[in-house]
Amino acid sequence: MVTGLTEEKRVRALAAVGCRWIGKSIAVGGVGLLLASNPLWAAAGDAPESRVQARQIFGVLPPNAATAERPMPEARVNLGRMLYFDPRLSLGQDISCNSCHRLDLYGVDGEPTSPGHRGQRGGRNSPTSLNAALHVAQFWDGREPDVEAQAKGPVLNPIEMAMPSEEAVVAVLASIPGYPPLFTAAFPGESDPLNYENMARAIGSFERGLITPSPFDGFMAGEEDRLSPQAVEGLELFLSVGCVSCHNGPLVGGTTYRKLGLIKAYPTEDKGKENVTGLPEDRFVFKVPSLRNVAQTGPWFHDGSIQSLDQAILVMGRHQLGVELDATQRAQIGAFLESLTGRVDPAFVAEPELPENGPNTPGPDRS
Ligand code: HEC
Numbered sequence: 592m593v594t595g596l597t598e599e600k601r602v603r604a605l606a607a608v609g610c611r612w613i614g615k616s617i618a619v620g621g622v623g624l625l626l627a628s629n630p631l632w633a634a635a636g637d638a639p640e641s642r643v644q645a646r647q648i649f650g651v652l653p654p655n656a657a658t659a660e661r662p663m664p665e666a667r668v669n670l671g672r673m674l675y676f677d678p679r680l681s682l683g684q685d686i687s688c689n690s691c692h693r694l695d696l697y698g699v700d701g702e703p704t705s706p707g708h709r710g711q712r713g714g715r716n717s718p719t720s721l722n723a724a725l726h727v728a729q730f731w732d733g734r735e736p737d738v739e740a741q742a743k744g745p746v747l748n749p750i751e752m753a754m755p756s757e758e759a760v761v762a763v764l765a766s767i768p769g770y771p772p773l774f775t776a777a778f779p780g781e782s783d784p785l786n787y788e789n790m791a792r793a794i795g796s797f798e799r800g801l802i803t804p805s806p807f808d809g810f811m812a813g814e815e816d817r818l819s820p821q822a823v824e825g826l827e828l829f830l831s832v833g834c835v836s837c838h839n840g841p842l843v844g845g846t847t848y849r850k851l852g853l854i855k856a857y858p859t860e861d862k863g864k865e866n867v868t869g870l871p872e873d874r875f876v877f878k879v880p881s882l883r884n885v886a887q888t889g890p891w892f893h894d895g896s897i898q899s900l901d902q903a904i905l906v907m908g909r910h911q912l913g914v915e916l917d918a919t920q921r922a923q924i925g926a927f928l929e930s931l932t933g934r935v936d937p938a939f940v941a942e943p944e945l946p947e948n949g950p951n952t953p954g955p956d957r958s
């Protein structure tokens with residue numbers, strides 16, 4: 592229903608939804624729906640009403656993030672999975688994408704900031720790789736447009752995987768006898784398929800399959816018992832207090848950028864999007880994170896400074912909305928957020944067997 596709108600209009604419409612929920616009416620894109628007076632739902636009580644509203648507001652999670660431009664042919668996905676798990680993409684040959692975005696740990700490593708090459712740590716928390724392909728852009732500040740562009744960064748980042756150059760990465764891959772035929776199969780028709788760009792495209796293809804349907808999706812599709820009464824209360828609060836004005840779309844976030852500390856300043860030295868654009872109005876602006884699996888991806892916030900989900904909810908209410916949520920309300924919202932915990936088909940994320948070194952494959956450099 593909201594998909595035909597421009598992004599800006601959509602966010603405004605959704606903000607309106609958050610505010611008007613109390614009046615039990617919603618206005619999306621100018622179309623007013625008085626659900627409480629709709630006999631279909633009024634007769635059935637509160638739960639179906641929140642379910643129908645939720646589906647209209649959040650939309651349906653797609654099974655994967657493939658697009659016409661960014662398809663997911665099987666050979667490419669399989670190669671991407673290997674590359675995602677392969678520590679030989681790092682200088683020390685001890686760090687893979689999966690070290691910081693562990694697919695057995697909801698796409699994170701549970702650390703405030705992650706140890707990279709020789710244990711060095713950056714200033715930001717590793718966000719989950721799950722569902723990231725559906726975000727409006729990548730990174731806390733949105734500085735890369737998609738997962739394919741993003742995947743080129745960490746391999747060469749000196750405090751992450753620390754490879755010296757694209758050529759060095761390609762040389763390692765070319766020295767492993769199993770990889771050249773896999774690149775040929777993944778990029779048929781290309782004369783020189785083993786290159787840095789295609790490494791990133793393959794990893795991106797794999798990441799486009801990391802989508803996690805959860806009990807909340809079952810609930811929106813009509814399986815009402817997938818949410819506890821407490822979680823339904825939490826959903827209603829999430830809509831009525833206005834969390835949804837920022838955390839919207841099928842990922843319950845990931846659609847837009849907003850200032851951290853909108854109502855009450857939040858202490859952080861990270862200037863967020865201002866670092867990317869140089870614009871003062873972008874100071875402390877971050878991508879609104881998806882809340883899919885958020886109960887499992889602590890510690891929270893861009894700097895990993897928040898230790899519990901309860902604290903994250905409290906701070907969000909106070910600093911983004913100017914409301915003090917009490918313990919009962921926070922527990923209700925927490926129960927709703929728990930219902931966003933889902934998983935990828937275990938076979939899709941199972942650690943693959945990696946091709947063996949060849950005679951010319953370099954060894955680890957941890958100097
Ligand atoms: C040493 C830890 C580390 C390694 C290794 C690493 N990442 Fe990350 N990743 C991070 C951190 C930290 C961020 C956030 C940085 C920022 O926003 O400035 C991030 C961000 C991302 C994002 C953006 C998600 C979002 O919500 O915006 C994706 C996707 C991602 N990484 C995938 C990968 C892939 C693919 C690899 C392997 C090629 C990889 N990462 C290797 C730590 C790591």
Ligand code: HEC
Pocket residue numbers: 731829832833834835836837838848849850851853877878879880882885888890891892893894903904907908911912924
């Ligand atoms: C004005 C926009 C806005 C509103 C309203 C808002 N949020 Fe957020 N939320 C954000 C931004 C931006 C972040 C990223 C914060 C950061 O940079 O660390 C965030 C982060 C979070 C996180 C941490 C995610 C993570 O992976 O670390 C949770 C949980 C969260 N919000 C829940 C809520 C809840 C619950 C509400 C309603 C009480 C809410 N938010 C209201 C913008 C908003």
